[in-house]
Amino acid sequence: MEYLQHFLYPSSFFASKEPYVVKTVLGSCVAVCLWDKRLHYGGINHYMLPIWNGNDLASPKYGNIAIDKLIEKMKSMGSRMEDIQAKVFGGGELLDVGGGKTSTMIGERNIMVARMMLEEKKIPVVGSSTGGKKGRKILFFTDTGEVRHKFLEKHEL
DSSP, X not given: OOOEEEEOOTXXXXXXXXXXXXXXEESSOEEEEEEETTTTEEEXXXXXXXXXXXXXXXXXXXXXXXXXXXXXXXXXXXXXXXXXXXXXXXXXXXXXXXTTBOSSOHHHXXXXXXXXXXXXXXXXXXXXXXXXXXXEEEEEETTTXXXXXXXXXXXXX
């Protein structure tokens, strides 16, 4: 099958009823992939920070905004909440700040936001690869919900 392709940049999301393969590269950022098991299409986001604090724009740069926007998009395309399932990727801690400790733990907080929001909205997480010290390259197939990923070294990001 010939897939349309889309590269997903940070602070954005994408959903389509057409079969796409969506590519993105993650470090401490997180991507949540949503797939409708009844209608066989999906969407993905790529956010950089966990929570929008009310300052500046409420953009999909923030996990709580990006997840809500993706769910809204899926629902506007015809999805019912009970048919949506999720996969979560990314949230690596790639920056060493003095003595190997990361001061902000952004990746970990990004993962927590995804898990908490999905649980709150009763969307099951059926797969994930999160945390660790490496980045990830993600390929998300919107028609099957399949996600392929490979780990990347820092110089590949």
